[in-house]
Amino acid sequence: MVKAPPWDERVALYLVCGGIAGGSALLAFGAQLTGRDALRRNARLTALGTASVGALALVADLGRPERFLNMLRTIKPTSPMSLGSWILAGFSTGAGLAAVADLDRMTGEVLPLGPLRSVLRAFEAPAGALAALLGAPLAGYTAVLLSDTAMPTWNAAKDDLPFVFVSSASLASGGMAMITTPTAQAGPARALALAGVAGDLVAAQAMERRMDPVAAEPLHQGRPGWLMRWSERLAIVGGIGTVAAGVTARTAPRASRWVAAASGAALVTASAFTRFGVFYAGKDSAMDPRYTIEPQKRRLEARRRAGITHDSITTAG
């Protein structure tokens, strides 16, 4: 009755990467402003790395990858895919410049940049700001991309999916920074991760509660059901570990570093599970016409009971 988009795991991978990249750019910018050099560098490299992997995965999933530049043929507000492509392009430019500047510094200026080095240095801070500005949009627009479709589960989640996605991006980027960065500088990353865990648990619950019960079913069944359940558990475990790492950061720095890395890995995995879970659930909901028919019949009936009969696609004449 409806057809699932021809997107495979590469698009789900992009959803995960976009979230980590967006959150990392925000962390990098904060670190840039507060003088946390290690956090800034690591978060910038993470942002560039994940954005590149995500973009490549997205291009590879196209039916005609050689035409990927057609994405930037026009700016079309009715198309989240179009706006998203522009967000990704802008983000990658900013994150790329900022990361290259740090890479150059890290490698002792081995890049043969010549006079371009001073230009790069001049643009480094604004580039970091641009990436941060587009960070949250990159992490969240994919929720609109999924909801603005006729796939019953994605569409029914439209009010709360953005909150789930930005929360999951926050906990994943926080978790990533906890893996890469010494505990002394990772305080903000831990705080962001904890905010993400709290937001994720609340938003995911709210989303499932407010969705049409039939349209929400695929989120509980089979593969997506398993992924969503484990995502919740891992987020909780990761959150507890994050608190532990923060508390012991000064008293037992070595142990704290290990706990932070393990919690970070749990959080990144939790985020990946959330996004893969939502991704599969939407595709599953297209496979069985029941998910399209039942919610639609219910809302049609509700309107008819309320006396609204002018907007039905089926008419007596």
Added chain:
Amino acid sequence: MQRLTAPDAAAVGDNPTADAHYEHPHARKGFFTDTSICIGCKACEVACKEWNRNPADSDYELSNSSFDNSEGLSADTWRHVAFIEQDRGRIEAARESGRALVSLGMPRIRPADVPTTAGEAITTAVTGGMTGPLSEVAGRPPAGLPPAPDLGELDVLSSLGGGPTRPEDAGAVDTTPPDTPEFRWLMSSDVCKHCTNAGCLDVCPTGALFRTEHGTVVVQDDVCNGCGTCVAGCPFGVIERRKDGIAQPKTERSAAPVTPTGPGKPEKARNVGVAQKCTLCYDRLVDDQTPACAQACPTTSIKYGEREDLVSGARERVARLHAEGRTEARLYGANPNDGVGGTGSVFLLLDEPEVYGLPPDPRVPTADLPRMYARAGLAMAGMAAASALAFVLGGRQ
């Protein structure tokens, strides 16, 4: 600049070309597919395949569940004739649900004009009920309608089939063809709806999908990059990305699939990896030709023309069927106030839409886009605020 919301029908009228800013808009073209006279010959399906040189769906695979072996619309099948088998109970249920639509006061079929003959009077009496419950028509006519004749005395219908003649009893008249008393076979030729507010077109990021001057929706094969967003955006499951295939008929039932390589070898499918669907034969329309499927249809079940004319013809047809007691007849897509703003391809159905594989209450996803953007904006602002807060609360180094 594109619209963000579904336009209200009054502003745009029924013709979406106004929205596409054509300087010389043509009349909106469309189809009226009258499934009540479709015989399931699949001539349209074949004609479409041939004209568009669409690849074969499979190597003579049988669906094993029906005589319908193409099973649905796809990137390679732009017209699809569905076969649905129904027993007596299902027929009665369909008649009942159609009658319920009438008593819901769904849009009126025709203005309350003057009935000239007795036959006309009955038609008006039965179908005038579109503006109010049937009981009202039979007893006290709503204001504006001519007084309904006393149907009990007029008794014209009884000469047709016998039995009750009051409209509320019309369903009891047995109009089933005598050779199939317990069974019917619904045949319906499905196609792209060419929606007024087309989900596929709205979400296409490249602009490959566009609104033609005839009000139809067409993919530009050389622009589409196969991102597949339109596939998810269509509320009817019409458009699809083409995988691969061979656009040449096989001659033997057991013929092995052929590898399309080198000159003289089977013709390879065009537009692989690109979104594909019915173009409403855009290439024929520019030459004032009838679309291949409509031209091939031997029963005139597929009618092609200006949408306005088609819809008024469709309304008359429903009125006639209702007058015959076939209250299961109803229109699909003729209402400009529905979730997609009405469709260019209008259907006359004999049962609930979902029986035919059509969604019962489709809604173009982009109609809710402003709200989705607002919610997402809020979420994004929250994320940015959370990271700012994280640096405040994240402690000294």
